[in-house]
Amino acid sequence: MKAEIITIGDELTSGSVQNTNATFIADQLHTAGIEVVQISTVGDDTPSIVSILRGIQHHVSFVLVTGGLGPTVDDITTKAAAEALRRKLELNKAALKAMEDRFQKLGRPMSPHNIKQAYLPSGATMIPNPIGTACGFTSAKSNTLFFFLPGVPREMRRMLEETVLPLIKKEHPDTELVRTVGLKIFGKTESYCDQALSDLIKEEKEIAFAFLPHYPEITLKLTMRGNDKKFIEKKLKAVERKVTKILGTIIFGKNGETLESVVGSLLRSQEATLSVAESCTGGLITHRLTNVPGSSDYLERSLIVYSNRAKKELLQVPATTLNRFGAVSQETAESMAQGIKRLGKTTLGLAVTGVAGPAGGTSDKPVGTVFISLAHKRQIITQKHLFYGDRSQIKFMTSQYALDSLRKYLLTI
Amino acid sequence: MKAEIITIGDELTSGSVQNTNATFIADQLHTAGIEVVQISTVGDDTPSIVSILRGIQHHVSFVLVTGGLGPTVDDITTKAAAEALRRKLELNKAALKAMEDRFQKLGRPMSPHNIKQAYLPSGATMIPNPIGTACGFTSAKSNTLFFFLPGVPREMRRMLEETVLPLIKKEHPDTELVRTVGLKIFGKTESYCDQALSDLIKEEKEIAFAFLPHYPEITLKLTMRGNDKKFIEKKLKAVERKVTKILGTIIFGKNGETLESVVGSLLRSQEATLSVAESCTGGLITHRLTNVPGSSDYLERSLIVYSNRAKKELLQVPATTLNRFGAVSQETAESMAQGIKRLGKTTLGLAVTGVAGPAGGTSDKPVGTVFISLAHKRQIITQKHLFYGDRSQIKFMTSQYALDSLRKYLLTI
Structure with a gap:
């Protein structure tokens, strides 16, 4: 199961902002057992967007695209998507309704700029945005399913988690299981931990050990794949205990703990x-x-x-x-x-x-x-x-x- | 003057770490007046690296590649580069000498793993790494100059600033000037600002207006290109004054101010x-x-x-x-x-x-x-x-x- 990620925006190609969206999506897909084969970024330029969308590799099942769905003139992704997928733009009633509801809730009038956002490629399905005006959409072409999401990180994240990932999991329910645990370390270097754990890493071939430094902390990510849920979880727990015994109190927490x-x-x-x-x-x-x-x-x-x-x-x-x-x-x-x-x-x-x-x-x-x-x-x-x-x-x-x-x-x- | 950036590493395609290298390089190139047309990321996989290197657009003058130059088995970029550029790998004497000097300075023996790092595509020129063992290299193909740098951010940055950017500027001394100013806004939405400035944006065709939202603030980036430094700076100042007059106190600062x-x-x-x-x-x-x-x-x-x-x-x-x-x-x-x-x-x-x-x-x-x-x-x-x-x-x-x-x-x- 393979995917590509495409992020769009001049702010990315000019290095004005960190591309946190690509990292977030890649992490979510990886955790769901889907391999990201390529991440591409282009600016707000129609020919570039069309060319990158048409250049997607044939064996890729999912393409996640972010950015350029807003109301302003430099938001051109939807139009470029229609061109790339050879569809017409048409007023999507679900998108219009969602936008009207949103503006009513905010108590603000909807401007003509915003109505542009309700025109989607024909045949596309609207992806609701619970916390913003720019809705997303999904569209299929051959064996590839495209998802278009806004570039605002908190909106993109909500839509990915609430709509896109469930759709992906529904399309491919037999995805291999992946379980990870992140052990959070402070007080020693990556080399120190790597050396201290070197025998264990050699022994436990089924587990992938990855050190992710985010200075001054390090997360040691243990990943295991397979089909037997019970076995994976038991094995991971056992290795976690061994790691904890070796590294001691420099491990201060795990997963979402701070x-x-x-x-x-x-x-x-x-x-x-x-x-x-x-x-x-x-x-x-x-x-x-x-x-x-x-x-x-x-x-x-x-x-x-x-x-x-x-x-x-x-x-x-x-x-x-x-x-x-x-x-x-x-x-x-x-x-x-x-x-x-x-x-x-x-x-x-x-x-x-x-x-x-x-x-x-x-x-x-x-x-x-x-x-x-x-x-x-x-x-x-x-x-x-x-x-x-x-x-x-x-x-x-x-x-x-x-x-x-x-x-x-x-x-x- | 156009460039592409390619970043290589499984840690990037799996979303384990932020791709700060791409952002840094894009920002440096943008500031030097070079347009980045695409940023691509692939994992540590030879066919993917070869295919992305061969797929570079013909009109691109520079390609900056990071990652995969280390001593371990998953560092395969140099080999893939030789294949993509249709060159043989050969022992590069300058690279070997630099590495020997480095290890002597560190007082550590050089392992056979490291010697692998001195084999570069034939005809390549070594790029020195003042703070690490992995040197980089540059290689030309048709009208495109490729730069290969290590993925460790602080090493990549030093090598980019000390060798790569000076080489790029030497190749193209008549590079167009680019001046930007970032006006920082808080208290109104992007749509509001866009609408308030719509006439000015239409009038001032020489200036590129870009809204970079970083919630809850927005940076309005004004960019102007050209050859007449004085004219550009005067024009930018005048437009900045007009923007400030229209938006008023919602502009709280500019550029690096917080x-x-x-x-x-x-x-x-x-x-x-x-x-x-x-x-x-x-x-x-x-x-x-x-x-x-x-x-x-x-x-x-x-x-x-x-x-x-x-x-x-x-x-x-x-x-x-x-x-x-x-x-x-x-x-x-x-x-x-x-x-x-x-x-x-x-x-x-x-x-x-x-x-x-x-x-x-x-x-x-x-x-x-x-x-x-x-x-x-x-x-x-x-x-x-x-x-x-x-x-x-x-x-x-x-x-x-x-x-x-x-x-x-x-x-x-």
């Missing part, structure tokens, strides 16, 4: 509460923690104490500590962690202070110097780091190590 | 200072503000008051206000804005409170209900919004409208 969701689950299961004092991260740690639904159950408050005055007034960091050791020091970080824990009356207090740059570095505390302190009962644990990179990288790495140190601590109590 | 950097510049030029109280955004507003270098000059502090206790204790929001109107109300938002302004002793106090969901909504305050208050001197301005989407979308839209209301207010004082 470092912050794992920290949240641990706080909840330990019935612990948290307050945070952030300096150089400027709110990023708390932003990540509050991305998790229900985080108000364990997160009491956070203070972003950018100024020394705020550190003194709000957290009672002594002026002598700030003067003697500086705002970026182990002493200040510890005083901040104890201060926020006391103020929030929480089980744990987490504090970070550092130099995010680009200015503010000194020879003994260069840009990237960061202290992370965690206060719990009478205990206080402090880490010192030196991160490289620009301001946003230093902010992110600080938030990452702060959350990870919290995670590792919660595993021990 | 909403938070523009807010920062306005605060700085007005000599204003800011404190923030965040509830439903959980630190995101402050995270965005502190992404801007030097933000500590105008940002005094932020409090993330998730609990009612924190709102009362830290911001002196009266218990009666919380009880009578609720934590998500105009009254609470205004009390928070005044409280944080007083506490931070700053010119401005910004506060948000809302229901980010998925839980916590009621019939009169459903998920997505948000109040944004801005306190300045004795004045207080409050907006009520109802945002759609999931938790992270509601958080983001709240931060976006909060920063934008601050921007618009700063334009008036």
Whole structure:
């Protein structure tokens, strides 16, 4: 079962935006057991679109096309599709109705520009867009089924998941089973993990091991194909256990889990509460923690104490500590962690202070110097780091190590 | 002057990693005045690579290929390239020497696997890789020049910038000039802007207008090509002024500017200072503000008051206000804005409170209900919004409208 992906847009051929649509569709098709043999991108140019649509390989069952379905003059995909498939454009009643309903719901008048969007190649079937005005459509030619979707990522994703993938699965119900599990790793390099697992990778020939780095994390993706669902799932679980035994706590979660969701689950299961004092991260740690639904159950408050005055007034960091050791020091970080824990009356207090740059570095505390302190009962644990990179990288790495140190601590109590 | 880009790798066709190489190369070529007519991606499969290399359009001057030059068995691009270009593979002395030097520098022995990498198609010229072992190569066929580069992004980028782009510019020194300006828009739809500018777009035929949506913002990219640098720059400036006159304050910045950097510049030029109280955004507003270098000059502090206790204790929001109107109300938002302004002793106090969901909504305050208050001197301005989407979308839209209301207010004082 093979597919091609075609993405259309000058913003892609000029490198103005990342082509996230192609990656998303490829991943979804791959997971559904369909092999993507080619991904092509062309600009908003009728001859190019017609030529790429006509050049599809004969053995391909599905072609997924995104982009160029909007109301503006440079949205020419539908017309080019009609030409490539040798069909006429005609007013599609289902598409018109869907668009009228959409505009009524929005309480806005429908412009003539929009009506253009309801003209589809003859014989095409409309694909509803639950969150936008541009509907999609599907059209068959010889043994190939074409799907045309808008380029707006969140609209395309909804339509792919709700309509296109179910249609594909219906067309080919006997697709080979594919099961994957993604183990999320932080704290070691890909080479380290690859070497640590090398014997296991050689032994377990039925499983495909792939390392997908998305700095600073790595996802180890285990994939198994076959027809016996029970056997595949049992085997995958067994290999997952072996991997976990070898790599230990550098695996922080799996599949859709994030470092912050794992920290949240641990706080909840330990019935612990948290307050945070952030300096150089400027709110990023708390932003990540509050991305998790229900985080108000364990997160009491956070203070972003950018100024020394705020550190003194709000957290009672002594002026002598700030003067003697500086705002970026182990002493200040510890005083901040104890201060926020006391103020929030929480089980744990987490504090970070550092130099995010680009200015503010000194020879003994260069840009990237960061202290992370965690206060719990009478205990206080402090880490010192030196991160490289620009301001946003230093902010992110600080938030990452702060959350990870919290995670590792919660595993021990 | 036209080019094609070909990226090779199973990790791309399976959607495991973002194809950042294609975007980077497309952007660099576009900036150099070269039109990218197609971007293609195929997996690590010899027939596919050969077929895509042979299918290049005849009028294309340059083909940039990435991926598959490494030492492992699935790195087959060089062999496929030799087949496609009908050349033999032969040991390239410059490539071998570069690799030997590299391994000596690393203090590691060179394996037979690596020697494979020094075999290039006959007649090819080696492209040095200053930071890795896989060198690249360039090879001509008819009127087309092919460049083969490794897939590791940082290696590819260095080689593109240091060798490939200078070679391309040398081949075609009379390359047409391209100048672009990106105007960043928030608060109206693409259709609205397109319609508002329709007369101007018709009039200004020398300028290409492209709308690049990256929700919830839109970049309007104006591009002009030609040979007279002065004329192009003057013309672009004039059209930029016309666009700004038509669209007004929904244009918040241009090119690399962000909403938070523009807010920062306005605060700085007005000599204003800011404190923030965040509830439903959980630190995101402050995270965005502190992404801007030097933000500590105008940002005094932020409090993330998730609990009612924190709102009362830290911001002196009266218990009666919380009880009578609720934590998500105009009254609470205004009390928070005044409280944080007083506490931070700053010119401005910004506060948000809302229901980010998925839980916590009621019939009169459903998920997505948000109040944004801005306190300045004795004045207080409050907006009520109802945002759609999931938790992270509601958080983001709240931060976006909060920063934008601050921007618009700063334009008036």
